Amino acid sequence: MPETATASVPELLDELAAIEDPRMRAVNERHGNDYGVNLSKLRAIAKRLRTQHELALELWATGRTDARLLAILVARPKAFDEPELDAMLREARAPKVLDWLTSYVVAPGPHAEALRLAWLGDADPTVAAAGWALTSVRVRKRPEGLDLSALLDAIEAGMAEAPERLQWEMNACLAHIGIEHPAHRERAIAIGERLRVLEHYPTPPNCTSPYAPAWIAEMVRRQGPALAP
Incomplete structure (x- = not known):
C-alpha cells in the first residue's frame, strides 16, 4: 500500500492556485461556483493525499471553494457528527461544494x-x-x-x-x-x-x-x- 503523502495547508493552497484556469473560473462563475481548478487535477491531488481527516478540517476552514472540494475528497465521512455536517452544509453556498458534500460525505456516512x-x-x-x-x-x-x-x-x-x-x-x-x-x-x-x-x-x-x-x-x-x- 502506498504511503500517504504529507503536505501543509499553505502548500496545498499554493498548489491549487497553480492549477487555477481563469477561463474555467469564468465558466464556473456563471453557475455560482467560484473556482477555476480542473477537477481531474484536483482529484489527482486528493488521490496522492489519501484520507487525512484533520487536514480536511483545516482545508475546509480556509473557506476557499477549491480547498473545500479537496477537503471533501480527503475527509473521513464517518468521523463527522450531525451538528458538524449541518453547520458545513449551511455555510457552504457554492453549488459544487453542496453537491459533493451531500454525495461524498453525508450520503455514505452514518x-x-x-x-x-x-x-x-x-x-x-x-x-x-x-x-x-x-x-x-x-x-x-x-x-x-x-x-x-x-x-x-x-x-x-x-x-x-x-x-x-x-x-x-x-x-x-x-x-x-x-x-x-x-x-x-x-x-x-x-x-x-x-x-x-x-x-x-x-x-x-x-x-x-x-x-x-x-x-x-x-x-x-x-x-x-x-x-x-
Whole structure:
C-alpha cells in the first residue's frame, strides 16, 4: 500500500492556485461556483493525499471553494457528527461544494437518514434541497420504508414554485421515483406533464433532458424489460 503523502495547508493552497484556469473560473462563475481548478487535477491531488481527516478540517476552514472540494475528497465521512455536517452544509453556498458534500460525505456516512429527515422540511431552500438529494439516493438505493406516494404529494404541491436549487432536486426525485418504481411511474409522469418543470431546459445533443417525463421515458427505454411495469 502506498504511503500517504504529507503536505501543509499553505502548500496545498499554493498548489491549487497553480492549477487555477481563469477561463474555467469564468465558466464556473456563471453557475455560482467560484473556482477555476480542473477537477481531474484536483482529484489527482486528493488521490496522492489519501484520507487525512484533520487536514480536511483545516482545508475546509480556509473557506476557499477549491480547498473545500479537496477537503471533501480527503475527509473521513464517518468521523463527522450531525451538528458538524449541518453547520458545513449551511455555510457552504457554492453549488459544487453542496453537491459533493451531500454525495461524498453525508450520503455514505452514518447520519444520512437523520439529516435527510431534518433537512427536508427546512425553511432554507438550499438545506431542503440537500434533503431531497438524499431522498433521491434512498429512492434509488434503499427505498424500503419510504412513502413514495407522500413524496409525490409533496413534489406535486411544492415543486412548481420552489426556488431553483430546491426545484431541481425535487424534480430529480420525481424522475427517480418514475424510473425505479413502476407502480408509481404513471403518476410521476403525470405530475411532470402537468407542472412542466424544466421542460425547456437547454440540453446538449446526446444528453438526457431533465424534464421528468422525458427523463423517465429515456431511462426506461435504455433499461428495456428490466424497468417495464
